[in-house]
Amino acid sequence: MSGSDENDGTVAGAAIEDFEGPAYSRELWTRATDVGSTVSLGSSRAEQAAGQIARLAAAVPAGARIGSKDELRKICGVSVGTINEAIKLAQTREIITSRPGPGGGLFACDPSPLSRMNGWFRTAADEDAAFAEAVQIRDAIAPLLIEEALRRITRADRDALAENLERVRHTRDSGSVSDFVRACWDLHACLADLGKGVLLNALYLSIMDVGTTYLLTKLETTAPEDIDLNPLAEVMEDLVEALERPDRDAAVDALRRTIPNAILRRAAPSAPRERRQ
Template sequence: MSGNDGDTAAGAFAEDFEGPAYSRELWSRATDVGSTVTVGRSRAEQAAGQIARLAAAIPAGERIGSKDELRKLCGVSVGTINEAIKLAQTRGIITSRPGPGGGLFACDPSPLSRMNGWFRTAADQDSAFNEAVQIRDAIAPLLIEEVLRRITLADQDALAEHLEHVRRTRTSGTVSDFVWACWALHARLADMGKGVLLNTLYLSIMDVGTSYVRTELETTPPEDVDPSPLAEVMEDLVDALARRDNDAAIDALRRTVPTMILRRHTLDSPS
C-alpha cells in the first residue's frame, strides 16, 4: 500500500464512505434507499432497529411497551422516538393501539417486510455480514450465467473502463475512492444481467458488505488496510468474463469479500 493510501486509509474512509453502490451521489452521503441497508444510520434508524429486534423476540400481537418506555430504552429524544416508531410502523414491524391497555404491539410482518428490516439492521452485525456473503455465494452462479448469456462487446468495454478506474484509485486515490470503484464495477456487472429481482438482491448484499467494512474501518489503523487483495480479485473477475469462463468468473465473484482490505480479516481467514 502506498504512503498516500496509508495517510488517508481508515480516517478518510470513515469520514468519506457514506453510501451504497447505486450512484456516486448516494455513495457520498448517508441515505435510505428503499429495501436496502441504510448506511451512516441516523439515531431514528438505529432506534427503529432496536424496536424491530424487540418485536421479533415476542409473538405477534404482544405488547412491546409505551412510547415513553421505548424512548427511555433507546435513549433518544421524543422527536427521535416518534420518527423511529413511524419507521417501524411503515415497515409493518409494529402497530399502535390507543386507550387503556394500549401502546405499541408486535406485528407479524410480511416476508418482504422482514427481509427489508433485516437489510436495514445488518450493517454492524458479524453474523449478518457472514450470512450476506453466503447468500451472495449461492446466487453467484445465477448472476454469472445471466451475465454471460447477455454480455456484449460494449459491456466488456464498460467493465474494462471500470477496472481501469479501480487501478487508478488503487495507486492514487483514497480508500473510499478505491472501494467505490470496485463496487461500481460490481453494480455494472449486476446491471448486465437484466434480472430485476436478482439485481436488487445482489446490490442489497453489496450494501451490507460495504456498510460492514465502513464500521470496521472506524477502529482499523491505516497500516492495517491493504487494497491489494481486492484489486487482484477485480482483475481476475473482469478477465474471466472477457474469456467467457463461467467457472472462473463464479470463483472470482465468490472471492470478492469487502473485508479483504483489512489485514486482520485476511489473516483470520482460512487458507
C-alpha cells in the first residue's frame, strides 16, 4: 500500500470511486476491471486507520485509555481530517468511546458480540492469521452449506451454476485476473443463494469476501508470471460437477479446496488435500 495519506483510487489504471465500507465488501471489486500486477484495495485511509484503532482497542481491557486523538493520528500516520473520520467510524461501530477534559481521550469499549464480529471482518482481510482462521471456519461450515444447497437445488439452479462456471472458464482463458476472481466469487454467491439459511449464507459470503480481499492484497506484490488461474478454475469445475451429480462428499471436498490464493504460484494456502478421483 502507498505510504501517502490519500488513496489513488485505481486498480491497474481503472478508476474506483471512494466508498465507506469494509475492504471485504463485494462493492469494491465489482468496480474493478483488471488486476495486472498492481491492485489498490479501494478502502479509504480512514477505513484503514479505523482498523488500526480497532486492533489497539482489542488489545486492552474495556474502559482502558488507548490515547488522545493526536496520539492515534501519529500511530496511524494520517492527517487530522482522516483521523477524525476514522474515530467517527470506530465510535459508530462501538469500538471506542471518547471522554472530554483532563484525563480524557479515547477509550476501549466492550462491544456486543455482533459488533466484535463485524469489526473482525473489517480488519481481517489483510492478515495471514485471520485468513487462516477464516478458511478453518469455512471448512467447518462447508457440510452444512452443501447439504442445504443439495436439499433445495433445482434444474434452474444447476443451469445458473453452469452459467457461472462458463464465466470462470472464459475469464481464465482471457487472463483477466480481477474478472476471474469476481467470476469465482459470483459462483460461490450463486451456491449460497441455493439455501435458505440467512445466517449461514451471510457468514459464508463474509468469509469468502475475506479470502478474495486477502488475495487482492497479495496481488499487489505479485508479478504476472507468478499467477496461475488454472488450479482454482479446476476446483470450480469439481464443485459444479459434484453439485450436478449430485455427490455431497465431493462437493464438500471441492468447497474446502477453494482457497483464493491458490492462483499464486508461490503461495502455500493450506496443507495439501488428496484430490478425489
